Amino acid sequence: MKTHPSCPEASVHLRAWMAALVLAAVACGDPMLDDRINRLGGEQPGVRRGPNHRPGQPCLVCHSSAGDGEGPEMSVAGTIYQKPDRDIPAQGARVDITDASGEIWTVWSNCAGNFYVTAERWQPLFPLHVQVTHPWVTEVLPMESKIGREGACASCHALQAGPSSAGRVYLVDDPAAPDWPWPICEDDD
Amino acid sequence: MCGSLALALTSACSAVDPEAVTIARCPDATEFEHVSPFVEASCGTLDCHGDPPRPMRVYGKAGLRLDASDISGGDATTPAERDATMRSLCALEPERSADTLAGRLAPEALLIVGKGRGEVEHKGGALMHAGDDADRCMTSWLSGAADLAACDRVAGP
Numbered sequence: 276m277k278t279h280p281s282c283p284e285a286s287v288h289l290r291a292w293m294a295a296l297v298l299a300a301v302a303c304g305d306p307m308l309d310d311r312i313n314r315l316g317g318e319q320p321g322v323r324r325g326p327n328h329r330p331g332q333p334c335l336v337c338h339s340s341a342g343d344g345e346g347p348e349m350s351v352a353g354t355i356y357q358k359p360d361r362d363i364p365a366q367g368a369r370v371d372i373t374d375a376s377g378e379i380w381t382v383w384s385n386c387a388g389n390f391y392v393t394a395e396r397w398q399p400l401f402p403l404h405v406q407v408t409h410p411w412v413t414e415v416l417p418m419e420s421k422i423g424r425e426g427a428c429a430s431c432h433a434l435q436a437g438p439s440s441a442g443r444v445y446l447v448d449d450p451a452a453p454d455w456p457w458p459i460c461e462d463d464d
Numbered sequence: 465m466c467g468s469l470a471l472a473l474t475s476a477c478s479a480v481d482p483e484a485v486t487i488a489r490c491p492d493a494t495e496f497e498h499v500s501p502f503v504e505a506s507c508g509t510l511d512c513h514g515d516p517p518r519p520m521r522v523y524g525k526a527g528l529r530l531d532a533s534d535i536s537g538g539d540a541t542t543p544a545e546r547d548a549t550m551r552s553l554c555a556l557e558p559e560r561s562a563d564t565l566a567g568r569l570a571p572e573a574l575l576i577v578g579k580g581r582g583e584v585e586h587k588g589g590a591l592m593h594a595g596d597d598a599d600r601c602m603t604s605w606l607s608g609a610a611d612l613a614a615c616d617r618v619a620g621p
Contacts, residue, residue: 401588401589402588402589420526420527422509422511423509423588424511424587424588425510431509431510431536436535436537436538437532437535438528438529438530438534438535439514439515439516439528439536440510440536441535441536442537
């Protein structure tokens with residue numbers, strides 16, 4: 276590195292700052308990821324950590340190679356609800372995921388509405404196209420847009436729809452439709 | 465000594481000659497109405513260029529909305545959203561885009577074409593290939609005379 280000959284102290288200060296920045300980077304990891312994890316909050320009372328926990332949250336924030344290292348690494352994961360404005364989980368929804376190579380992977384949602392594919396089992400080639408079906412819904416529900424790069428559905432499908440969220444993934448559009456029975460997760464407290 | 469040097473540099477940098485400022489023109493906004501559907505569908509999902517922190521930001525019905533009262537997946541793309549998308553594309557390389565518009569630089573030299581073709585590192589991969597409708601739509605628009613028929617063929621649903 277070249278420095279101005281009349282500013283030797285600048286070189287010393289610069290090196291000290293650079294050393295401090297390197298140390299800070301090593302010590303703190305990824306502060307943006309840490310912030311995303313912290314903003315998810317704590318666990319729901321009575322729900323054990325596992326496949327049923329944290330419905331509606333972006334699973335891959337933690338369940339990825341960059342995440343907190345606990346639990347399985349996932350490639351695609353999300354939550355499906357019955358209606359756009361209710362938290363009733365849609366258990367037993369079939370999710371067909373087609374990747375850019377044409378490979379199709381099928382998973383089913385559990386009692387919390389959650390579904391996931393572990394990275395160990397499948398690492399799809401993006402973009403992905405997804406469709407959802409359910410025994411209680413007559414039509415096939417394809418996702419209108421492709422998924423370009425994000426495996427965590429809730430990163431784009433936050434619970435509340437808004438200018439940067441399509442809202443939760445749901446199966447029944449009619450708010451007057453009867454509520455489905457709330458599934459019981461027997462392995463929770 | 466170092467302080468005065470820094471001050472001198474700051475003064476030199478802030479003395480902008482308004483006569484020397486180049487206004488970088490964007491390609492045609494009217495033609496972009498035909499280009500936008502392809503850009504929205506190919507680039508503008510919420511997890512890609514519909515993600516607000518991205519320098520190239522694409523707005524539209526199925527992606528990021530410009531108005532805080534609109535929702536993703538709701539009403540049709542608005543003229544204001546198309547305009548904001550166009551300005552974002554144009555602002556990626558304003559001087560080079562202006563050179564392309566003036567015929568001094570081939571559109572293939574622009575980052576947006578290189579990335580779109582996957583010739584430059586692009587997480588979204590290749591979304592168009594040299595000579596196909598999508599490519600003709602983009603490169604012709606960037607050159608100042610959009611191939612509207614090609615754009616309409618790749619407009620999507």
